[in-house]
Amino acid sequence: MMIIMYPGAPRAQIDNVVAAIEKQKLSAHLIEGVEQTIIGAVGDGHSVPKEIFEALPGVLSVQRISQPYKLASRQFHEHDSVFPLDGFTIGAEEIGIIAGPCSVESRSQILEIAQAVCEAGANALRGGVFKPRTSPYAFQGLGEEGLEYMAEAREKTGLPIVVEVMAVSQIEMMTKYVDVFQLGARNMQNFNLLRAIGETRTPVLFKRGMSATIEEFLMASEYIISGGNTRVILCERGIRTFETATRNTTDINAIPVLKKLTHLPVIIDPSHSTGDSAYVSAIAKAGVAAGADGIIVEVHNDPANAISDGRQSLTPEAFAKMVKQVKAVAEAVDRRLAPVHHVQA
Amino acid sequence: MMIIMKANATPQQVEAVIEQVKSAGLNIHLSQGVEATIIGAIGETHNIPADRFEVLEGVEAVQRITQPYKLASRQFHPEDSIIPMNGFSVGGNEIVVIAGPCSVENRSQIIETAIAVKEAGATALRGGVFKPRTSPYAFQGLGEEGLEYMAEARAQTGLPIVAEIMSQVQVDLMIKYVDILQVGARNMQNFNLLRAIGETRISVLLKRGLSATIEELLMSAEYILAGGNNHVMLCERGIRTFETATRNTTDINAIPVLKKLTHLPVILDPSHSTGHADYVAAVARAAIAAGADGLIIEVHPDPAHAVSDGKQSLKPEKFAEMIKQVGQIAQIMGGRLATVHGEYQPPMNKKIKRK
DSSP: OEEEEOTTOOHHHHHHHHHHHHHTTOEEEEEEOSSOEEEEEESOOTTSOTHHHHTSTTEEEEEOSSOSOSTTBTTTSOSOOOEEOSSSEESSSEEEEEEEOSBOOOHHHHHHHHHHHHHHTOSEEEOBSSOOOSSTTSOOOOTHHHHHHHHHHHHHHOOOEEEEOOSGGGHHHHHTTOSEEEEOGGGTTOHHHHHHHHHSOSOEEEEOOTTOOHHHHHHHHHHHHHTTOOOEEEEEOOBOOSOOSSSSBOBTTHHHHHHHHBSSOEEEOHHHHHOOHHHHHHHHHHHHHTTOSEEEEEBOSOGGGOSSOGGGOBOHHHHHHHHHHHHHHHHHTTOEEOOOOOOOO | OEEEEOTTOOHHHHHHHHHHHHHTTOEEEEEEOSSOEEEEEESOOTTSOTHHHHTSTTEEEEEOSSOSOSTTBTTTOOSOOOEEOSSSEESSSEEEEEEEOSBOOOHHHHHHHHHHHHHHTOSEEEOBSSOOOSSTTSOOOOTHHHHHHHHHHHHHHOOOEEEEEOSGGGHHHHHTTOSEEEEOGGGTTOHHHHHHHHTSOSEEEEEOOTTOOHHHHHHHHHHHHHTTOOOEEEEEOOBOOSOOSSSSBOBTTHHHHHHHHBSSOEEEOHHHHHOSHHHHHHHHHHHHHTTOSEEEEEBOSOGGGOSSOGGGOBOHHHHHHHHHHHHHHHHHTTOEEOOOOSSOOOOSOOSOSOO
């Protein structure tokens, strides 16, 4: 950490800062410039809050040199984290494709879509049963009934299932059903939920908040990892900007930035990051070309009559076409699609 | 245009709006709902400002149905625009790669870079001679001397040259030298400059402003097209967001969105849109996978000593590596990298129409 003093800060203030640094078991390194003094706080400072020094008299600003996250950092864990997800691995050479509807609407709907995405090349099935809808009057999800249908779809197709968890109180019940917990963008900084998920050993698909910086995203993932749950997949799903032509702005930079900063697998959600099915395939390809380890895509058998997110959902046919294109891009960047499940009769 | 009346609008107010719509030469389609009356204004509305109706009493809101741009629109021109360059074209099956330093610093620097990027597979040379630097104390460019060096680099390599124009007083000078005029992000809404360039017949690389929406970018293109200059390429170069891990945020969505809305070629500048050499190749690949027609990349023989943009500049070796990766993506997209053929051909139709 670098503590920059005001120009002309008196010796007593500098000594006071040095004492505060030493109290944190860090060593102080003084750089006396022409205009001002800079004090380096050297040591393992990732758990020391900046505010301790910012509040001291004579301090102009405090800058972190090392990252404030540790377990998520590539410095700490040099090699890519790779973990199996029932039938495929995420984070290595294989590109995983997660597909399914925004919401589980009925038994026949999810079974039909599961079958279709499985045949088209999906490696996992998504489907929401607790829905964080902007409007409290909109469809809120089928709850446990939906989980039963998801479990049935898994049995029929062999696809592992990914379902969003919205509250600590849902964890115990959901653990019985799901293979991967999804933590949605709106809950990225729901720290109680993150801690509770960190206590489980279920893999997590962790979505970036709409207005979260990459650093905040990694700090939030640190909450889960520090509980001992190391199987965290990060997901870029678009950020809020001034542009209104699309629902969100895909931060494609986040893919190579995250791959550099962290060892965790990184996937992209082009359905939410564009909000329009016309753009999903282009951005899915871009995600894989930029180095993403997978994609999560919304697919619906009847987008026009979907209860939620119809506009950004692909039909099974459009999805199958997208998978073919993504496969070609994967091969162009020396990756390959994860092997497809064989649909059971 | 849809004019939505307030729930409590009086019949007289509705009548006044109808009169105004008719006086603009438009037809009326009235729909009386339970809560509000909506007046549809039908006809050629792209040149009628919405405020003309917004200010009337009893009007709640005015919504455009058609796009406010026309010449740039794919509705108006369904086929892709293809811009011919020196032996290749932009906007068709070929992927163009424009490369070079941020600034022309001296003769040997630009010639050395030109030869290196040509060998690596670039199809045009970039180099700034008038620099819009954030600080007035920073290097402002070599001016005409730089253009001479650029022309010399072109003569040696056959690469067409791209240089940024900052002011309409530079038009006469620059068209003597350059093949493509670049309008930078900071000048995207310098409307006098856009109009002046619209009067020329030289190709233009129009960069999206830092805080410009896609619609605003297309409206700016419309300024140039309206002057009769059809050779406009659009360039996504990153937008300003809250994220600080990168210099800008690449709006990759803009690629398929622009390809849908406009017939103009769309290229991406991953050097500016990321601001960091480590991320340039990944985002370049992403752009081509998303459907971009080309790339513009900053390359410097010695980034550590570049007078500007060193952090985001690739070394020639890294650039060559990037070109190979981009070529593989281009291939699976059904295209190929453009190549410069033979001797340099001076560009045609460079004369100013009105002077």
